[in-house]
Amino acid sequence: MKIDRTYIFVTLSSIALLLVLAIQVNYLLNTAQIKEQLFNEKANMVLDRTALALSNDTATIKNFSLMGSENETKKIDSLFNHFLKIYNFHIDYYFELKTLSAANSLQIPNVSSKSEKPVEDLKIGTIKNTNEEEAGCYQTCLPAEGGGDKMELKLVLPDKAQFIRAEMGVPFITSVLLILLVLVMSWRTIMSLLKEKKISEHTTDFLNNMTHEFKTPLTNIALAGRMMLRENNVAREEKIKHYSGIILEENDKLRLQVEQVLSMTALERGEIPLQKKELDLHELISHSLKCMGLQIEHNDGNVNIQLDAEHFEIMGDKNHLTNSLCNLVDNAIKYSGNKLELSVRTYNAGTNLVVIVSDKGIGIDKEYQKKVFEKFFRVPTGDIHDVKGFGLGLAYVQKIIQMHDGNIELQSKKGEGTTFTITLPYV
Structure with a gap:
């Protein structure tokens, strides 16, 4: 069995493309993981330094242990704000400080603050419900004053996921554009090759x-x-x-x-302009059949003509339309075997003149019907060259009909015959 090298190349190219896409997606995932690790390290450093500064501030710890006043809340907020600035960490946050005593737990529930960034980056606002999947939560412990109960300091960054996505903006957009470029170029290359x-x-x-x-x-x-x-x-x-x-x-x-x-x-x-003038299509049909008379007679042909159209004048090129009709008749002769049964009929449909040329020949398989109007295409007959032609006749007919603002359609059934329907605007 002969292996088609073109399809091998297309298959290998597709596999290579999938590998490139997999590598690119893996790169994006790794970049996201690295960004998240850096984010977590920064957040933990801010939390640890705030906890260290807070543990050294005995007055604040003592006052919190006694009453948990608003002044201590502002003090802790200022510490977080200070260290966030040091690490150039411009992000919304809120915190919670509470004792770990089972008997007595003092909390500052959902105390919120905004970091003091430049005016264009920051704003003061109220706390909103936090999406746990989007937020980052970090916590550490620090001893209370006088060796009492330990205390837990928690830092919550509600916009963690959004912050990481913003950090990945340039590499992400670049990667997406590269993926799209590779897909488009690969598709164009494969289509051109085929x-x-x-x-x-x-x-x-x-x-x-x-x-x-x-x-x-x-x-x-x-x-x-x-x-x-x-x-x-x-x-x-x-x-x-x-x-x-x-x-x-x-x-x-x-x-x-x-x-x-x-x-x-x-x-x-477009090198042959049409010489259009008013034509009697019925007369043109009769002339075409007369020109093909010897071939029809040679094939023992029987021609049934029904010219029922009341409006049969059209604007067209006489020579090219005659050649087109002759091509359709010649096509019927070639594929009708020893006995030709040809029918030519006209009628009006709206503002159009319809011409139907049908035969009772061998017909065309459904899989080939969409290709018969392609240049050089001929219905496969194996290695037997029993039907003459270059495969240009029907392509020529379709081109001429389209240049006359009309269209041609094919209906065929294997073993029963073929029908061509031409629609042209009449004058």
Whole structure:
């Protein structure tokens, strides 16, 4: 089994991309952990230094043990505020100091303060309910005056999570942008690669089809030329006319095939402007069927024509619309086998003229129906080149119809036939 190197490359690239994303996410998580560790260290240092200063302030400890007055609350608040400034820690906080005696516990419940930051950063406010998941809570013990009950000093930083996120702002945004950039560039690269692979496959198919298409006319021309050289003088004139006819016929086939390729390329580049004028589409349909008459007759064809549209004048390019109709008829002939059953019908729908071209041929599998209008696409038939063409006919038809402000749709069922519905605005 042949391994497609393109899909291997895409798979490996996708795996590499996932690894890069995993590394980037891991980097963000590690950065968050480091920021949290630094935050905790700062908070503990502020708490420890405040506790040390408080334990050395015997008057404050004594007064708190006796009554827990408001003055002691302000004193503790000023200590926290002082050490927060020293560590450049600008964050809202509140604290609690209480004895650890089971019999007598004095508390300063939910005493709150704001650090004295610059005016633009700080404000005085009341305490709000603290989200435990967002807050940081730190506590330590200090002895009471005279060897009495121990005391617990608690520091609560309600905006811990928000503070850490703010600290991570630059690396976080940078990482997200890098991840998005890698995703977009990788997606563009993979899509471009798959598109190039598809173009390469179409090019290969086109070259193979072109080889088959050119092979028969060239062989016939060469054979006719050799036969002309071998003819004797008796029947030479009559034979020359016959073989010359073959040469001219095959030459016309080659010319038309080359023109089809060049016309499609020119249309895509916008190098062929349409020569629009008012046309009788019914007359155009009759003319197209007449041009395809020999091929229809050769395939023992039966054509059913129902031109029911009351408004059949359109603004269009006669040559390109004729070629488009001929392409649809030719497509029906190619895929109808030995017996052609062709139906052409018109009717009006609103302000539009609808043309339906249907056959009872081999039909098209559902998986290929969306691709039949792609340039160079031909319904796979294995290695048998039993249907001629470059895969340009339907792409050309769709392009011409769209340039006439119309659209074309396909309905087909395998083994039952194919129907093309063209909608064009009438005059």
